[in-house]
Structure formats: C-alpha cells, structure tokens
Amino acid sequence: xxxxxxxxxANRVETVNQYVEKYLSAMDLPQGDAISELRKSMLYSAxxxxxxxxxxxxxxxxxxxxCSQERILPFATAVELIHTYSLIHDDLPCxxxxxxxxxxxxxxxxxxxxxxxxxxxxxxxxxxxxxxDGYSDTSFLVGQLxxxxxxAAGVRGMVGGQxxxxxxxxxxxxxxxxxxxxxxxxxxxxxxxxxxxSVIAGARPTDIESLRKFGEGLGxxxxxxxxxLDHGEKDQDQxxxxxxxxxxxxxxxxxxxxxxxxxxxxxxxxxxxxLEYLISFNQNRQV
Amino acid sequence: xxxxxxxxxANRVETVNQYVEKYLSAMDLPQGDAISELRKSMLYSAxxxxxxxxxxxxxxxxxxxxCSQERILPFATAVELIHTYSLIHDDLPCxxxxxxxxxxxxxxxxxxxxxxxxxxxxxxxxxxxxxxDGYSDTSFLVGQLxxxxxxAAGVRGMVGGQxxxxxxxxxxxxxxxxxxxxxxxxxxxxxxxxxxxSVIAGARPTDIESLRKFGEGLGxxxxxxxxxLDHGEKDQDQxxxxxxxxxxxxxxxxxxxxxxxxxxxxxxxxxxxxLEYLISFNQNRQV
Numbered sequence: 001x002x003x004x005x006x007x008x009x010a011n012r013v014e015t016v017n018q019y020v021e022k023y024l025s026a027m028d029l030p031q032g033d034a035i036s037e038l039r040k041s042m043l044y045s046a047x048x049x050x051x052x053x054x055x056x057x058x059x060x061x062x063x064x065x066x067c068s069q070e071r072i073l074p075f076a077t078a079v080e081l082i083h084t085y086s087l088i089h090d091d092l093p094c095x096x097x098x099x100x101x102x103x104x105x106x107x108x109x110x111x112x113x114x115x116x117x118x119x120x121x122x123x124x125x126x127x128x129x130x131x132x133d134g135y136s137d138t139s140f141l142v143g144q145l146x147x148x149x150x151x152a153a154g155v156r157g158m159v160g161g162q163x164x165x166x167x168x169x170x171x172x173x174x175x176x177x178x179x180x181x182x183x184x185x186x187x188x189x190x191x192x193x194x195x196x197x198s199v200i201a202g203a204r205p206t207d208i209e210s211l212r213k214f215g216e217g218l219g220x221x222x223x224x225x226x227x228x229l230d231h232g233e234k235d236q237d238q239x240x241x242x243x244x245x246x247x248x249x250x251x252x253x254x255x256x257x258x259x260x261x262x263x264x265x266x267x268x269x270x271x272x273x274x275l276e277y278l279i280s281f282n283q284n285r286q287v
Numbered sequence: 288x289x290x291x292x293x294x295x296x297a298n299r300v301e302t303v304n305q306y307v308e309k310y311l312s313a314m315d316l317p318q319g320d321a322i323s324e325l326r327k328s329m330l331y332s333a334x335x336x337x338x339x340x341x342x343x344x345x346x347x348x349x350x351x352x353x354c355s356q357e358r359i360l361p362f363a364t365a366v367e368l369i370h371t372y373s374l375i376h377d378d379l380p381c382x383x384x385x386x387x388x389x390x391x392x393x394x395x396x397x398x399x400x401x402x403x404x405x406x407x408x409x410x411x412x413x414x415x416x417x418x419x420d421g422y423s424d425t426s427f428l429v430g431q432l433x434x435x436x437x438x439a440a441g442v443r444g445m446v447g448g449q450x451x452x453x454x455x456x457x458x459x460x461x462x463x464x465x466x467x468x469x470x471x472x473x474x475x476x477x478x479x480x481x482x483x484x485s486v487i488a489g490a491r492p493t494d495i496e497s498l499r500k501f502g503e504g505l506g507x508x509x510x511x512x513x514x515x516l517d518h519g520e521k522d523q524d525q526x527x528x529x530x531x532x533x534x535x536x537x538x539x540x541x542x543x544x545x546x547x548x549x550x551x552x553x554x555x556x557x558x559x560x561x562l563e564y565l566i567s568f569n570q571n572r573q574v
C-alpha cells in the first residue's frame with residue numbers, strides 16, 4: 001500500500017517538474033542576454049529537485065473531485081513559484097545567508113545577489129500571471145485565486161511569518177506563539193495549495209472549509225515532525241517545539257495535530273487515501 | 288492655464304497620498320510586533336513624498352471617460368505599491384546601494400536590509416490583493432488587470448529592464464537598445480498605469496490602444512528629458528541618450544517622441560488637456 005502510494009506521488013512530482021520547467025522555458029520574454037540570464041536564474045531555483053510538496057498537494061486535492069491535472073497545474077505551479085521565490089530571498093546574505101540548498105549552491109552564489117533578488121521578484125510576479133492566464137475562461141476564479149494567493153503569500157501570511165521569525169532573537173516562545181509563527185511562515189502557503197485546488201475543482205463550501213483546515217493542519221504537522229526529527233540539536237532552541245515542550249510533549253502535540261487533521265479530512269465528501277497517507281507518513285517519518 | 292493645471296494635479300497627488308496611507312494603515316494583519324514593524328517599513332517608503340506620477344496618470348485617464356476616483360484608486364494604488372517596492376529593492380546594497388532617497392534615509396538604512404527586502408516583497412504581493420478586492424464586482428476586470436500588471440512588473444517588463452541595466456557594464460548602447468531598456472525598466476509600469484485605467488473606465492478598444500501608446504511615449508519622454516537635464520555629468524555615460532547622441536540629438540529625439548505621443552493622445556475620443564499638459568511640461572521642464 002505505502003509503496004504504491006509513494007509511486008503515485010512520485011508520478012505527480014514528475015508531472016509538476018515537467019510543467020514548471022516547460023512553463024519557465026517557454027515564457028515569451030523580451031530580447032537580451034541579461035533577460036536570458038535572469039530566466040536561467042529563475043529556472044535554476046525552480047528546478048533544483050524540490051519535493052514539490054505544495055503543487056502535489058494541489059493535484060491530489062483536485063483529483064478528489066475529478067478535476068484534471070491540466071486544469072490544476074497553472075495554480076499548482078503558481079504556488080510552487082511563490083515557494084521558490086521565498087527560498088531564494090531567504091537564502092540571501094541579508095536574510096539567512098545560506099550558501100547551499102538541496103546540495104547545490106544557492107541562487108545568489110551562482111547568479112549574484114542582484115540577480116537572485118530579481119529572480120525572486122520575477123517568480124512572485126509570474127505566479128499571478130499564471131493565475132490570470134490559466135483561468136481566464138472562468139474569471140471569478142482568477143479573482144478568488146489571486147486573493148487567496150496574495151493573502152497567503154504576503155504580509156498577511158508567509159512574509160508576515162518571516163518577519164516574526166527574523167525579529168524573534170532570543171525571545172522565549174510559547175507553544176501558541178510558535179504555532180502562530182509556523183501557521184504564517186510555512187502554513188499559509190501549504191493551506192492555500194489545498195484550498196485553491198478545492199476551489200478550482202468546484203468542491204462544495206463545506207468540503208473547501210474542511211480541506212482548508214486539513215491543509216493548515218498538515219503544514220503545521222510537518223513543522224512539528226521536523227522538530228521531533230531534529231531534537232537534540234534543537235533542544236535549547238526556543239524556536240523549536242522540543243525546546244519549549246521537550247521531546248515527549250512535542251510528540252504528543254504532533255499526534256494531536258495529526259488526529260485533528262485526519263478528522264477534518266474525514267469530513268470531506270470524497271475518499272482521500274493519498275491525503276490520509278501523507279498525514280500518517282509525516283507522523284512516522286524518519287527523515 | 289499651467290498654474291491651474293498644476294493645482295489640479297496637486298489635488299490628485301493629495302488624493303493618492305491619502306488613499307495609500309489609509310489603505311496600508313488599515314490592512315487587517317496578524318498579531319505581532321514584527322508585523323507592525325513591517326507595516327511601518329511598507330508605509331515609510333510608500334508615503335515618503337513621491338511624485339505619484341503613475342497613480343495620478345491613472346486618475347487623469349479615468350476622468351476622461353467619467354470614471355470616478357473611488358473606482359480607479361485601488362488600481363492606481365496597486366501600481367504605486369509596485370513602483371515603491373521596486374525602489375526599495377533597487378536601493379539595497381546588492382543593487383544600487385543607495386543610502387538616501389528623496390532626502391531621507393532609504394528603507395534598509397532605517398529598517399535593516401532584511402525588512403527592506405520583506406517590505407518590498409509584501410508591497411508587490413499586496414498590489415495583487417488590491418486588484419482582487421477592488422474589482423471583485425467585475426471579475427473579468429480582475430483577470431485583465433492582474434495580467435497587465437504582472438506582465439508590466441515582472442521579467443517581461445520592469446524586472447527584465449532592471450536585469451538589462453544591471454548587466455550593461457561598460458557596454459556601448461545604441462539609441463534603439465537604450466530605448467528598449469527604458470521602455471522595460473520604467474516605461475512598462477507607466478504604460479500600464481494608463482492602459483489599466485482606460486480598461487477600468489470602459490474605454491473603447493481604439494482609445495485603449497492610443498492611450499497605451501501615449502503612456503509608453505510619455506514614460507520614454509520623461510527618461511529622455513531626464514538625460515537632457517543631466518547632460519554634462521552624463522555625457523560620457525553610454526547609458527544616457529546624451530552620451531550616445533549628444534545634447535542636440537537628444538533634444539531632437541525628445542521632440543520627436545513628444546510629438547508622436549501627442550498625436551496618439553489626439554486620436555483619443557475625449558479631450559485630454561491635462562494629459563497634453565504633461566507632455567509639454569515634460570518637454571520644457573528645468574528640473
């Protein structure tokens with residue numbers, strides 16, 4: 001069962017990989033060597049072996065309601081481009097100053113800080129063009145998806161979470177504060193990958209609401225599971241759940257979130273074995 | 288006549304100033320001191336005494352067709368927020384490394400490079416939320432405006448122009464190449480301020496097309512006029528029109544662009560004395 005589901009997910013990762021690469025390679029851009037180089041910078045980070053967690057989630061959710069991959073891929077790709085831009089900007093020297101991501105030099109180490117900054121800006125902007133072009137036949141969708149994406153990605157979501165993280169310093173977080181941080185910094189974009197897909201697929205409002213909570217819970221559960229896996233090295237870190245609650249307390253919290261997330265999924269009017277699998281996989285993962 | 292028109296424009300600058308400040312101050316944001324600080328960073332650069340050239344153009348164009356200020360202000364503000372974000376990112380040490388803008392410390396000198404980067408990201412993202420929320424009653428507009436804005440702001444427009452500028456080095460530009468650079472780097476956003484406003488105002492397609500060309504021409508004419516004013520200090524600069532064509536050649540080019548831009552404006556089915564004034568004002572300006 002698990003092996004079969006892993007294969008199913010790997011297939012969808014490949015579908016996303018192909019679409020992202022094809023889309024960015026085919027963008028109709030103005031002339032100039034510099035613009036070609038900027039495209040390369042965008043492609044470098046958007047095709048560097050990421051897990052495609054968010055766009056695959058979008059595909060899986062869309063399938064629940066019989067929505068085709070072709071229909072969901074522009075949105076799924078928009079979410080992934082926003083995720084990619086956030087990583088490029090996060091890696092910059094004025095932020096986390098990381099030289100390596102996924103075993104390869106970070107964007108600014110290859111293309112320079114200026115082009116890394118611009119590649120991030122361009123990917124974020126392109127995400128909204130993907131929405132406008134991808135759903136132009138159903139214009140109310142463009143409005144809904146643009147609103148959902150901008151709320152999730154901007155100061156009301158991901159960027160707001162980054163701001164909290166940057167200014168945390170030596171602050172001692174409570175469990176609630178750390179949860180708030182993660183719900184914004186990473187949770188918002190994971191949630192919108194699920195919510196937006198359910199909207200495109202034409203899910204009924206109660207299903208959209210349940211899936212929205214599922215997405216939010218799954219995103220949070222991934223962060224908590226990361227802290228469980230990194231315990232030991234992070235136990236003194238006041239921005240880790242193990243630093244706040246200890247290993248056992250964090251494991252209990254992970255179980256609680258996973259259980260609630262699964263309960264939301266069970267409210268959905270369609271069977272969702274692969275989404276269930278993601279919850280239990282995360283709960284038990286060793287990497 | 289000129290004094291009256293200047294007053295009319297000053298009134299609209301004030302309208303934009305009030306709307307921008309009110310909008311950013313009233314954004315419903317998550318809790319947290321860091322997010323409050325990020326809002327301050329966004330406000331600092333968005334309300335630092337800019338000329339409001341782009342949003343005022345949007346207002347003036349909308350008025351030609353009887354479109355209210357209330358209707359056009361969300362779009363006009365979106366364009367201005369994108370302009371603001373581009374200035375914040377341009378000023379960063381990895382780009383132009385400027386300490387002062389409009390007589391005040393640049394954003395990163397006040398809030399740090401990390402928050403300047405995030406403020407820029409947040410302003411760009413918020414621009415699309417303004418579109419989605421501002422025109423949700425006319426959903427086809429959201430799609431059109433999102434497409435126009437993302438094309439004008441991203442790698443296909445402004446960001447593409449910035450890339451060319453950054454990689455220009457000691458390259459000797461031709462007149463055509465320098466024109467291409469300016470049409471992307473600054474022209475695209477000025478053009479879209481005009482084009483988007485005409486779309487919102489319900490202008491007929493032929494008027495939209497003429498206004499689009501007017502916007503593009505006016506944006507270029509401003510750059511050329513800047514080079515005329517800065518001649519002397521820029522005469523050896525291969526990225527200035529005076530460096531390429533000399534002062535007289537540049538003045539001739541400015542006259543030619545202004546004439547063509549005025550001709551486009553005359554094709555529009557409405558009288559546009561204030562837009563005409565902008566062309567002649569620019570042609571003769573001493574600052």
